[in-house]
Amino acid sequence: MTIDQNINVVRQEFESFPDWEDRYMHIIALGKGLAPYNEVHLTDEFKVKGCQSQVWLHAAIVGGRVRFEAESDALIVKGLITILLRLFNDRTPKEILEAPSDLVARLGFEQHLSQSRANGVASVLKQVKLYALAYSMVRA
Amino acid sequence: MSDVGAIVKPTFDAMKLKAEFPILARTVHGNVPLVYLDNAATSQKPRAVIDAITKYYECSNANVHRGGHALGAEATALYEDARSIVASFIGAQPNEIIFTRGTTESINLVAASWSSMMGETLKGCTIVVTEMEHHANIVPWQMACEKTGAVLKVIRVHDDGTLDMEHARELINDTTAFVSVVHVSNTLGVENDVRTICALARSVGALSLVDGAQSIVHHAINVTSLGCDFFVFSGHKLYAPTGIGVLFGRANVLESLPPYQGGGSMILDVTFERTTYNDVPVRFEAGTPNMEGAVGLAAAIRWFTALDLEALRVHEAELSERLLRDLNTIDGMRVFGPQTLHAGIASFVIDGMHAHDLGTLLDEQGVAIRTGHHCTMPLMKRFGVTSTARASIAAYTTHDDLDVLSAALLRSVRLLR
Ligand SMILES: Cc1ncc(COP(=O)(O)O)c(C=O)c1O
Numbered sequence: 001m002t003i004d005q006n007i008n009v010v011r012q013e014f015e016s017f018p019d020w021e022d023r024y025m026h027i028i029a030l031g032k033g034l035a036p037y038n039e040v041h042l043t044d045e046f047k048v049k050g051c052q053s054q055v056w057l058h059a060a061i062v063g064g065r066v067r068f069e070a071e072s073d074a075l076i077v078k079g080l081i082t083i084l085l086r087l088f089n090d091r092t093p094k095e096i097l098e099a100p101s102d103l104v105a106r107l108g109f110e111q112h113l114s115q116s117r118a119n120g121v122a123s124v125l126k127q128v129k130l131y132a133l134a135y136s137m138v139r140a
Numbered sequence: 141m142s143d144v145g146a147i148v149k150p151t152f153d154a155m156k157l158k159a160e161f162p163i164l165a166r167t168v169h170g171n172v173p174l175v176y177l178d179n180a181a182t183s184q185k186p187r188a189v190i191d192a193i194t195k196y197y198e199c200s201n202a203n204v205h206r207g208g209h210a211l212g213a214e215a216t217a218l219y220e221d222a223r224s225i226v227a228s229f230i231g232a233q234p235n236e237i238i239f240t241r242g243t244t245e246s247i248n249l250v251a252a253s254w255s256s257m258m259g260e261t262l263k264g265c266t267i268v269v270t271e272m273e274h275h276a277n278i279v280p281w282q283m284a285c286e287k288t289g290a291v292l293k294v295i296r297v298h299d300d301g302t303l304d305m306e307h308a309r310e311l312i313n314d315t316t317a318f319v320s321v322v323h324v325s326n327t328l329g330v331e332n333d334v335r336t337i338c339a340l341a342r343s344v345g346a347l348s349l350v351d352g353a354q355s356i357v358h359h360a361i362n363v364t365s366l367g368c369d370f371f372v373f374s375g376h377k378l379y380a381p382t383g384i385g386v387l388f389g390r391a392n393v394l395e396s397l398p399p400y401q402g403g404g405s406m407i408l409d410v411t412f413e414r415t416t417y418n419d420v421p422v423r424f425e426a427g428t429p430n431m432e433g434a435v436g437l438a439a440a441i442r443w444f445t446a447l448d449l450e451a452l453r454v455h456e457a458e459l460s461e462r463l464l465r466d467l468n469t470i471d472g473m474r475v476f477g478p479q480t481l482h483a484g485i486a487s488f489v490i491d492g493m494h495a496h497d498l499g500t501l502l503d504e505q506g507v508a509i510r511t512g513h514h515c516t517m518p519l520m521k522r523f524g525v526t527s528t529a530r531a532s533i534a535a536y537t538t539h540d541d542l543d544v545l546s547a548a549l550l551r552s553v554r555l556l557r
Contacts, residue, residue, distance in 0.1 A: 020169070020504040024555055052512065053496045054526065073526070074494035075556060076501075114503050116496075 031079030050123035192439030242385030301477035328477030329485030384433025
């Protein structure tokens with residue numbers, strides 16, 4: 001599936017929940033399942049700016065595809081990051097850079113989440129794209 | 141039987157008061173009723189204040205202290221009336237009241253003006269603040285220190301959130317030039333013994349400033365009995381509009397300070413060679429002032445002082461106690477500060493849960509609280525946290541509001557566990 005197709009899947013999933021409680025239960029469950037983060041990377045260098053809670057994002061390139069790992073001290077944020085990483089993990093830098101710029105809106109986050117949460121997701125997304133940009137230049 | 145001597149507890153009708161605040165009738169996220177418990181950040185405005193501002197623009201707007209016409213005279217009278225109303229509200233004289241944008245600007249004005257007057261003579265002197273200050277009462281003093289070579293000293297906070305008065309006695313000594321302390325902490329709700337601190341400052345010849353941003357709405361303030369040289373607060377936490385604040389300065393101290401900003405109003409005579417400055421307080425009010433703000437603040441104080449304040453204090457104390465009790469029934473709860481709340485502010489964290497997660501889930505249920513560091517990062521560090529959740533009450537807070545908070549918190553905790 002392309003990133004674009006995946007966005008629609010996430011949005012539909014999001015909208016299948018009848019109320020806020022179920023929606024957040026889903027996000028929180030995802031957050032609890034986020035893959036463990038390598039503590040070595042729990043440094044300021046990998047901290048994402050612009051989030052109300054603490055978020056770390058680390059990336060490596062494996063076989064031409066970007067592999068992200070992330071951590072946050074807030075569970076809801078971890079859940080949202082899980083969704084983002086589902087979209088972007090193991091994609092090529094080019095695919096990531098070509099992802100739609102209105103992605104946060106298209107995911108339905110602006111509609112279904114508080115503003116500060118949507119902003120936080122946008123900050124993480126920006127960092128995801130910066131990694132992709134850096135890797136695309138290394139390879140060029 | 142006679143009931144002489146029986147204790148009659150005044151009752152306060154918060155429900156009725158709430159109806160005076162149009163915004164409190166609205167819903168959020170579609171049709172969820174709003175429960176506003178972020179009053180330490182800013183209070184909502186009663187109809188009386190909103191109407192006063194509208195009326196000012198509909199009837200009396202003109203620039204103050206200027207043009208010789210009827211509207212100008214009316215607007216000037218309203219503006220100066222506001223100054224008198226503020227003065228009598230805190231036990232000061234009108235010429236001791238300077239209008240500013242808020243607490244932050246008031247502190248900056250004092251720190252900048254005083255430090256530029258003192259200059260290099262402050263080298264090696266100390267400026268004393270506390271570990272629980274708002275950034276607004278830290279950064280301006282750091283800037284003053286940088287400019288003059290003075291050194292910032294910080295009074296420690298005990299584990300229970302109260303101020304270490306022993307340490308205060310130690311730090312306020314012959315080298316001290318200024319002491320600037322918060323009256324009621326916006327993060328802990330704790331009330332400091334500022335009277336003693338100001339007396340200590342005076343005994344060593346230092347000036348004192350009290351940050352009354354939170355205390356102004358929960359305590360009766362008399363600047364003379366506090367014994368401070370400066371007292372500062374913001375209108376917006378006292379049911380008044382944003383963008384208007386107050387700096388009280390003792391008359392003889394204000395007289396000695398140089399201007400903060402230059403411009404219109406604050407001058408007597410300007411030539412390109414030399415400018416002579418106007419008298420206090422207008423010397424410190426350069427430019428066209430916030431006239432609607434002053435009118436709104438006057439309306440807010442009129443409205444507030446017409447309430448049964450004794451009954452209000454009882455109501456607020458009851459709610460504060462209840463808030464603490466409710467919070468403490470939750471598993472893993474840690475409430476910061478002493479267990480007797482003075483100002484209806486409760487900062488807390490719950491084991492294993494991020495304050496922002498709690499805030500998000502409460503918001504979905506219509507409950508507005510504050511999460512974060514509350515502009516007190518050194519205090520957060522002191523308690524080993526990066527953020528807390530904070531619920532804070534106002535005169536219009538009801539027991540029903542706290543019922544909703546309790547239920548919403550329990551629901552949030554269940555989701556996050
Ligand atoms: C104790 C304290 N000091 C200073 C301030 C700053 O007030 P303002 O932002 O209105 O200037 C606040 C408000 O958050 C406060 O609570």
